[in-house]
Amino acid sequence: MSTALFKILIFLKRRPGMTTAAFREYYEGVHSKLGEKYSTGVKRYLRRYVEPLGGDLDSQAEALDFDVVTELWFDDRAVFEQVVKYAARGRLPAEVIEDEARLFDRSKSRYVTVVEHESALPPA
Numbered sequence: 001m002s003t004a005l006f007k008i009l010i011f012l013k014r015r016p017g018m019t020t021a022a023f024r025e026y027y028e029g030v031h032s033k034l035g036e037k038y039s040t041g042v043k044r045y046l047r048r049y050v051e052p053l054g055g056d057l058d059s060q061a062e063a064l065d066f067d068v069v070t071e072l073w074f075d076d077r078a079v080f081e082q083v084v085k086y087a088a089r090g091r092l093p094a095e096v097i098e099d100e101a102r103l104f105d106r107s108k109s110r111y112v113t114v115v116e117h118e119s120a121l122p123p124a
Contacts, residue, residue, distance in 0.1 A: 006080035041079035
């Protein structure tokens, strides 16, 4: 039996006019550092950038509602619930909110929570 892992998944869209390359560079070079700064109790902090299949990355990405799925992983349910409570009310640090305006189209941001259980599969 697996141990429960608690996650917040955040679907984020880059702000209009920002290229995919500029978005990724800024997120990794600047914004993710703010995430790290405020990650008390977070087990893992991942960014999964969407790669549309074939063609021009920027033009295909425009059709999507998000450019990245950010994952926050927690082992501790109480910490997870506290973070969810504050995030749901928009209670993020002011510097994070200000930086998000430089990077994201916040009207398209979506948050979901998941409880993940992983199966132990037999060897191939």
